[in-house]
Structure formats: structure tokens, C-alpha cells
Amino acid sequence: MKPLQVLVVHRDTVRRDELAGLLRRADHRTMVAGSAGDAAESLVADVDAILLDLSLPDLDVGALRRALDPQQRLEPDSLEAAERRHLSLVLQHTSGNKRKAAHILGISRSTLLNKVRKYGLERHETGA
Numbered sequence: 614m615k616p617l618q619v620l621v622v623h624r625d626t627v628r629r630d631e632l633a634g635l636l637r638r639a640d641h642r643t644m645v646a647g648s649a650g651d652a653a654e655s656l657v658a659d660v661d662a663i664l665l666d667l668s669l670p671d672l673d674v675g676a677l678r679r680a681l682d683p684q685q686r687l688e689p690d691s692l693e694a695a696e697r698r699h700l701s702l703v704l705q706h707t708s709g710n711k712r713k714a715a716h717i718l719g720i721s722r723s724t725l726l727n728k729v730r731k732y733g734l735e736r737h738e739t740g741a
Contacts, residue, residue: 616641616642618659619636619644619660619663620655622651622663623645624668624669626647633645670698670734675694700729700732701732711726
């Protein structure tokens with residue numbers, strides 16, 4: 614089999630490096646990225662395959678699909694997917710400060726905490 618150029622996208626650096634190492638040992642070429650934004654920049658290179666952590670908080674699956682196949686007409690994201698992505702962006706903007714994020718979103722802190730649990734966004738726990 615001809616070696617592939619594989620883009621490995623994972624926020625956990627240890628996991629990302631392990632996956633890239635496995636692919637290299639199988640004679641594939643790899644590029645790595647730690648976020649969806651970094652991955653988007655890497656897509657300008659010649660990439661045969663993408664190994665993607667689908668739990669990336671800033672991952673816009675719809676935008677990824679459009680970038681990979683611009684001819685395909687796609688359904689819009691669900692409201693739940695859009696809400697998760699927006700909550701993640703606001704939490705990143707506030708460096709995890711939930712009180713500030715709730716204020717920006719116009720919701721109570723307890724509502725925000727429930728949504729953080731619902732969408733598995735606990736990694737933003739650095740704030741108040």
C-alpha cells in the first residue's frame with residue numbers, strides 16, 4: 614500500500630503523538646494539530662486522510678464537511694450542536710470563568726453549569 618499523508622487532530626498531546634507514531638511506524642507521513650483551527654490551516658497541504666478527535670470543543674462539523682466536499686449540499690447543524698459550539702467559544706473567551714460566561718450568554722450560572730455538564734465541557738473548569 615502506498616504511504617498516506619495523515620493529519621492527526623487531537624487535543625491530548627500524548628494521545629496525538631502516540632497515534633502519529635503508530636502511523637509513522639506503518640510508513641505513513643503525518644502532520645499533527647491540537648485544535649480544529651490548527652487542523653483547518655493544515656488542510657491546505659496535500660492530505661490523504663484525517664484522524665480526528667470528534668470531541669474537540671471548537672470543532673464545527675458542518676464547516677469541516679463543507680471544506681472536505683464543497684459540492685455536497687449539507688443540512689444545517691442541529692440546535693444542540695450549535696449551542697454546544699457557542700457555549701464552548703464563550704467559555705474559551707472567558708478563560709473558563711462561568712460567572713462571566715453566564716452573564717455574556719444572558720443565562721443564570723446554574724443553567725450554564727447544567728449545559729456544561731450536558732455537553733461535556735468540564736475541561737473549562739478553571740473559572741469561577
